Amino acid sequence: MAGLINGKFINKVSPHLQRLMDEQKEKYGDNSRGYQALYRQFVYTPEEEAGQQEENLKHYEACVDHTDGLPRGIERLYRRQLVIDLTMLCAAHCRYCLRANYDYTQLSKSDVDDIVKYVSEDPELRELLITGGDPFMVPTLLKYLISEVVQKAANIKIIRIGTRLPIHSPDSFNTEFYQFFNAYREEVQFEVACQCNHAVELTPETEKIFRKLKKSGVTLYAQNVFLKGINDTIEDLTELYDRLRYLGFEAHYLFHSIPMKGTHHLRTSVKKGLDLTRQLTASGVISGRAKPSYALMTYIGKVTLYEGSIIKKDDDGFLHIRTNYTVKERQQWNPTYFLPENNAYIDEHGFIVAKYLDGVDD
Template identity: 65%
Template sequence: MAGLVNGVFRPKVSKYLRQLIKHVQETEGEDSGAYKALVNQYVYSEKEEEKHEEVNLKHYEAIVEEDDSKGLPKGIERLYRRQLVIDITMVCAAHCRYCLRAYYDTSQLKKSDIDRIVEYCAKDINLKEVLVTGGDPFMVPNLLKYLITTLVEKAPNIKVVRIGTRVPVQEPKMLNDEMFSFLKNYSKSLMIEVAIQINHPIELQPVTLEILRKLQDSGVRIYSQNVLLKDVNDDIDTLITLYDELRYLGIEAHYLFHSIPMKGTNHLRTSVAKGLKLIKQLTSSGMISGRVKPTYALMTYIGKVTLYDGTILKKDDSGYLHIKTNYRVSDRQIWNETYQLPKDQAYEDEDGFIIAKYLDGDDHTHIAVNLIDGDK
């Protein structure tokens, strides 16, 4: 996934996606929403090199670096008590232009790294689940299998393994019967969930639907995390169609993320307020099934924050929203003693709760007063 060429996030479009883009171009035209949705997600744009306020190279600073004095393994991110993120590889089948890890170093864990991570998991009874991501874990199937088998053998406290992937929509045939058989076997020992990111209905092609069905037949639960992207899915009709289709496929809607402030992504970011308007239309108007309503959230430097009344405290003169959370530094340090608050991206209020600073997108949509002053 990660990879820079002359300081620019390297374009990478899989063979499958190139064929799909060409097909949609020929059948629906370049002015169609489907064509724009694919091109804007995957095709490099010169707009990425324009100077904007989005300058971050990482989405948050939670990586636990290898530290022999504390016995912490590399390749993990620890923000939450019961869940651990494992960055197993930084390779993907294609490069999403809004990627939150575009500027990470290209890397991949070794089996010895996996052994240390599993040992760490086994020693912490608070840990109940791991999220395997990167990059795309299905790009390194043997390493993924080794991780799962070792967790089952040596860390029985881990009850859930979640796998984040876009392979089913980027290069679906990479998932084969050998992997389906493996997942079916190990789904008897723990709960295996696959997080599939589908941002537009055009991505639900027949070959992708077949892969999703085979995953479900393997005992895997599938849920979807979507990113709100300008000129991809930032209109209510597209979102309604998308969540209807997910419902019919038996895929649980999880988060609808606002597109994070990463370098080169300004042209793809809506305002947070526009997302609030859309999520209200989507979830509070009877337009979709109540069983498939997503949660609108921000990926801040100190972790995910779901937006509720009173969460947005203010918007400062630099365009940053100040987001009230229920996280405390002292709590974080109980399960991750290396954790330090990123001082330029967050601060603590008088009660010790973390206030995250989050750069807003700009589409001239204003934050509603009652959301800023909801607790007054």
């Protein structure tokens, strides 16, 4: 679960991941790419406390005021989509997690009822992203939320669920979901997003879950994080996207690692990520159906980088990122939205420019 002990993000490695690390170390050594890909993602190191410019404890928390009547546990930044933070519980802790410093929370059935009412009364909404934490860690609550949405919010056409449980702890995955999704597939489209950052994470147990989800009518898509020493070579990325393609995943975002406290040693420059994404997607090394979009998680939401997106890099190391978001539109969808003034400003055309701290290459 999210939260701090004595100022440190709690170290939590699942038994499955520990066994996988031990196997990689025994077979290939502790300097092997597979072992390091797991170790750097999941094991606390003193590097997290070294002096660094990344000092933010939380991610875009300043954008929404939840004291003004909004249901507990939601984030509304986009017109058609609502984010629901069902729980902050996870089977393991990713050291770069954007929720690392959030207090542990878990919604109640009463909270879910409030959310479903809100969703059913907003005709603009078409899809839900249920995340956290890992929603599959609280299967009873997740099933209740989905059942209530299907019965009471006919405007919702797509339900997306973000998870790493098949990678963190495949033995903990509730197999009743295969039948559950299959039973509702005519009423709503299910999509499961799994963040997989290195091919070593795709064990036979994990792959079995993904194949069974596909057979249950679930669309699988990948959101991956670009991380130093883990997947920052063209060879790593090619193998990762090949393997995901063969499992039936659709490529979505390849995210630059966000500027959170304790993550400096995992963050490359944005330019390095762009260069490698260009090599990956502007060549024939992988299928055209497996090519991701390179994106930043800024304080105003996700921004996919295109030509001209990066206006400049200032003397403090912040990239100024051009967007087509406006405050007026945000406030139409969510009256409590306000601009995080230290991390964004309005340009001469009325669009929001996001400030984003760059990483550093070795």
